[in-house]
Amino acid sequence: MTSVLASSRRAWLPWAVGVLVLAAGFGLQTQLYTDQERVVTAVLMYVVLAQSWNLIGGYTGYASFGQVAFFGLGGYVTGVLMWQLRLPFWWALAASGLLAAGFGALIGLPLLRLKGHYFAIAALGVAEGTREVITNLTSVTGGGGGLTVPTFGADAPTAYLGNDGFYVFFLLLAAFAVLTVTLVARSRFGFGLRAINQDEDAAAAMGVPTTRVKVAAFSLSGLLAGLAGSGYAFQAVNIYPGPMFDVQITVLMVVMVVIGGSGTVLGPVLGAVGLQLLSEWLRANYTTYHTFILGTIIVIAVVLFPGGLVTYVRGGLRTGQWSLLTSIRRYRL
């Protein structure tokens, strides 16, 4: 009882921190060179993607290895609407988010009946299949030759946002993603997701409509990734099926969430920031071995912090046990 009351008394604290971080994001922008600004913009985009994966993989426990499908779909919806129909970016953005969410609900219904590895593989298949469809719809999407989003001149439905504009766009989108996950985590919906994650039979026995709740989570995760894809397509100008549906984007989402702490609000943020900045730093300083070193660091991090960094720190604070071995024993299968 006391702890419930105590936690509600400090409930404003995370919100205050969130507002401060957002303000710091705006402040940081004024201090960055153009190259650095682009790097941070990419970090912010990965915060959105990591939170997207966190909803379905972290909270609900369905490891989606096809999450890039939503990203690619969002990007292509924006590209096609701006290129073919000359719709303004903001309309295309909304359409991308909604269509990705709808797509999540549509494929979620059959896919979320599968468990564990089967779901992971089926989701991967959906992403590959979506890319193939986009590639073959040449008349609509430009096919393998890609398409160019009109961004300059009188012809452009929405003028290019520029480095500063995209920084602000992805900063706000990241804030939106973190806010969404924060609200979900504290809500009835979030309790349903965590219950499903632990044991679906037990969850159903307590009245959780498991299918409905899972599909809603998948759809919401699709919305976030679709919005990110939309912004990315506009920023990239030239988009191709390969890079837009690159499986490596999914892998990065998974790694960021797992290292940071899956099923937590803060973990994916720390994972995205940490991994992207580390990757950039390694690329600049150890060009030849950068991928190898990064891979090694990821492996070590996963071994030492099996529940993710945030889970490790939380466990340490709660039990006073900071030994890495204890942490490994507690969270490893």
Add this chain to the structure above:
Amino acid sequence: MSGAADTETPVLEVRGLGRRFGGLHAVADLSFSVPPGQVVGVIGPNGAGKSTFVNLVTGHLKPTSGQVLLEGQDITGEPPWKVARARVARTFQIVKPLRGMTVRENVAVGLLYGPDASRHSGAALRLADEVLERVGLVALGDVTPGELTVADARRLELAKALALRPKLLLLDEVMAGLRPGEIEPSLELIRSLSADGMTVLVIEHVMRAIVAVSDRVLVLHQGRLLTDGPPREVLADPRVIEAYLGHRYGRTHGADTDREQPRD
């Protein structure tokens, strides 16, 4: 016990309930009804179909034949979450705690999604303490299930069920593996739930528990109803002793010695 209560609408009625797995009839042609407030013991040897029966009532399995009626309403084949919202609660034989959540959060799930669904997790967490109080777990609200003893894990399983404020409670071996000293509080709790008007089905191996708490005992054997009657009578029935305990126990021991012997 049987004749007098028949005028009331039974809380639970099963008609010709059956479930086949391939060629195996796990439950076959099961028919009986339970009037409100009764505590019914359901016993039978391993593989008699006890857990299958529970799963058929709660919707975790779909019957291949027959009907399940809750207060006269047909709930056959409804999904488990709908059955739960109709105030049918259950425990699982192999406990199913939500491991990544605290004991209090476990109970809150039922309060958030059950028939009295509260919309706010904060309110549900406060209400959860009332449920935990009832099963004697309130002091362990902040603990995760992995840190609980076997007996406390069973209490949590019970608390999760009680979060639905059930009218029908199915207890699938909540006392298995407990020491005699740990069984008594569970029996007390079942009696007090019954006194509140709850209808309880106690699926159990522990004979002494069944006798102590049940108004009536059903015996399942190979998926069928073997007998149905007052506990003492049923347990004295030679067919029951043979079917349930087997020849070995039937000859050398009384019915009371099965499984409740303290383990060293």
